[in-house]
Amino acid sequence: MNTIPPLDLTEQYCTIAADVSTAVLEVLASGQYINGPIVETFAQDFGRYIGSDECVACNSGTDALYLALRALNIGPGDEVITSPFTFIATAEMISAVGATPVLSISI
């Protein structure tokens, strides 16, 4: 029987460790941990990478989900279909904007 190997974050990190270390040290040395020019440059670069004129850098995936739902005016009275095979933050942020998460395994 074939098995799907578990996600190996350490192996994944090792492929980019030097770049991550350089970037983290640059942020620490700048003293600007919130917003600032490094975050702005990241947002611009990432926006270009994904082909978008608009890009907002977030401190977490949870905040990104919240902002995306707010940007779409999702709120009370709305239902958002999502997968049950995800992190709790997905349903949590749907609830946080006042909408109802609907867990579905079929599309």
Ligand SMILES: Cc1ncc(COP(=O)(O)O)c(C=O)c1O
């Ligand atoms: C699918 C998914 N969504 C959202 C999150 C939340 O991200 P964060 O921990 O950065 O808030 C996670 C975190 O593991 C996740 O796996």
